[in-house]
Amino acid sequence: MHPYRSHTCADLNKAHVGDNVRLAGWVHRVRDHGGVLFIDLRDHYGITQVLADSDSPAFKDLEKVRAEWVVSIDGRVKARDASLVNAKIPTGEIEVYAQGLRVLGEAGELPLPVFGEPDYPEETRLTYRFLDLRRDTLHKNMMLRSNVVRSIRNRMWNAGFNEFQTPIITASSPEGARDFLVPSRLHPGKFYALPQAPQQFKQLIMVAGFDRYFQIAPCFRDEDPRADRSPTDFYQLDVEMSFVEQEDVFAAVQPVIQGLFEEFGEGKTVDADWPRIAYKDSMLWYGSDKPDLRNPIKMQVVSEHFRGSGFAIFAKLLENEGTEIRAIPAPTGGSRKFCDRMNAFAQQQGLPGMGYIFWRKGDDGALSEDIQNALSSMLDVVPLLEEAARRPAFDQSKIAAARVLVDEAVSLCLNGLESAEAIAKASIEAKAAMLREAATAIDQGDLGRGKLLIAAVTSKLEAAGPLAKNIGPERTEAIRLQLGLGEGDAAFFLGGKPEQFEAVAGRARNEIGRELGLTDENSFRFAWIVDFPMYEKDPETGKIDFSHNP
Template structure:
């Protein structure tokens, strides 16, 4: 028999009754019932129940005193459970193993939190002991789901004619919109590598090199703050690029991939296909967001024109967005007040509303300020009928979009107009190529500077920059942006013109992107791509609200690795070898002096 096991803990079934087996795993749980000792033994594959019926035996004493999470090797015989003791929730629930021999392979100290139950331990503690946290069923399941997602992606990308390739980790800095992580060079004093924020330039160079269809599960590094859907430090994405394509060709590949992936691993949840295409400006008006959650079956309507010059000062000459919510006749006043409280939490001063009575008249806090013409215009524009309620936001466009976008989703959930257990994908398209910096008034890129403008060079030279659209797109699922992508700019003349509008001289462009420009001058094919985030895909499939629950060893909110102690200090000898000296902020120096004084 094998030194450690003949079977895994999740493998045994009723057909194995009478078999002598050897198992290894962790002591998951223990129960002593009337002198009979029951042990749950757990390994990667599942849980099996062990039983010791002789309370005076050495085995009973040994198993009864071991700490939970000790690693054991046990020998025993598979027996059938009585009908009344079958556990239908376990694949091994029809059998148990009567233990005849025990060997402790790895003893355990007192564990800092419960493994066999979600006991509300704080995240910092969980991350400090992540190797224990990953033993929990939910976390183990999430990590295995991630493994299945990556395996499935690889299979499906190869099936669509893509080739997996690796791009460098040590590279030059790149303007991807976040801070780089820098790596000092020992051989070249005063110079630094940068960890890639994305393989953007390298994958374009692969297209120029003639490889046609590339992908990789790419590690990306960005020195940015954490969010619920963003892990600080590093993340992984399905990075892909393809040559001789237009926007719809990229969409076809990704829609096929995402539809199959989410159908196979989404546990029966519906996946919409084809994915709707929503222009950026339309998304901002209808949903208040460029990553709309389409599970909410409500839309916003711009009613600013109806109140232009109105006597109602709260709406007059402001941007006004209305949200019509049907079937609210039975909703109590608390429904309206609590939704107003929610709007205030989002930054609103309040939430104006009216409701439509059986006779078509409007009632509510602002009804008395609306003229007959206002009521008729609202009724016609919004298609109001008895039972409707209408919520309003007024102010600056961006502010109203943010607040009313959140109210739209929350109102849908509370009023029964929200779909559960579905994946609602969409493409956001037609992003503006440029935007104006609110503080400086300068024109800058709004998205990816390497994108092809719609209309090419002529559009850049003849249109107002703020009216130029780009061949840029985002893929969104259930309100989560999975990725941005674009058809790339592959022509040096267009690149110089676009960067010139954003304030870069030709010398700046040559200096920052000389490698790309040099490649473009030697015959570059039209190409485009996208890079959906692996972590966010798993987060959606696992139905987890926080991305850190899908990553085996994440940093915490402050970008600290509490388990391994990173980032760590480096001694003076190593700093000299790297030609570095430290300039610490005054508050850090003061804290160090205070610590030394202690």
């Protein structure tokens, strides 16, 4: 028998019952049930339960064993009782009755427990990294990374690519971040640089005539810590191809990425349709050049609805060159509580907040029957106005008749109101004013505005929120129609120069999608972001620089 083990801790099953075996690994957990010891023995492959009672020759030695000791155990495989089978592990149908123990390494009190994976400060976890990596979650992550790298290599080799390694110690070249420098021993005062990417070396390979190159390459970049940046180094799939166009690159790379997610996506669906989205559209719609397309929300520019409006902050903002107002639709998000929560989220991201509007059912149902009938008679003007708007068959008499009908209906409504129905009075006067404006707009040939005013009057919805009060029903209805929203929906608004708020808008879009359950967490959806800008102007220095790596 092998001096350390005859099987791994994931090998044994019912077919081994009665066999004498030797296992080696770490003591994961010890349970003392009063004269009966149960030890979960763990190695790289899995866990096996070891049993010892007072009749076992190894019992007294096993009583001394503690968590994370490294041991080798001899024993006989037994079948578990049906009621004690653990279906969660491959060895759950058996256990090993211990007959001998060899301690390979003792462990003192642990600064970081491995079993159970309780939360611990990151500093402690990094100090005792070897213990942290024994935890099941990190162990699985390490194995996942290894398997992904192996799968990438196989897929690239099968696609006709060749793998070449490039030098790590090199000269500095312009890239997207600061270099890590290494002093030269042979040339005092001069420095090598660690490569931010194998850019020049892989180009040498292509010039030398190698047709398809790939490398899982280390990249060293001295960057400020951010959620989407590594502060020191990372690995990337680096690819070069000769005599190809953009479509050839897409055709080569897409099967690799899609296949990886199908293989390791744990059953989540992978959308085979990869849309092409222009960079400027991606930033406009999603606030990011790497959008989460599982979230259906698309942002839209709504500047015209706020230009010259009663909401002075946005109206004044739009007087500055290069500014705009952008809306983030939030289907089903139409509650003040949710809107306030998202406003607080924006403040956490460093903005003063987000304006919002939400739409709810109008309160006409609270009016008396007489008032509702009178209000209904006022809306009889709508067909006249709609007919008048059908140019070129424009009829001036229909406009005049519509104005008369509106005035008569308003008079009828207001004469029947009690003093307690002041809200109803305001609502009726507002609707009447919009109908008169609609008649004027149609008369002047502005059919779009006329139809919009009619839609605002006939809508059964009421816009609420601080913005709605300032910009009025005509503008809120125009926003609702543009965004395709309805009862129970909301919209959030951010304004300024796009580069100043786009990133936060993108994060807000993602947060809204998650909060409202709009994001499909059981799928992966990819896209090609195309037409990236080559250059951009630094807002502080005015200098023209590369938008991405040169």
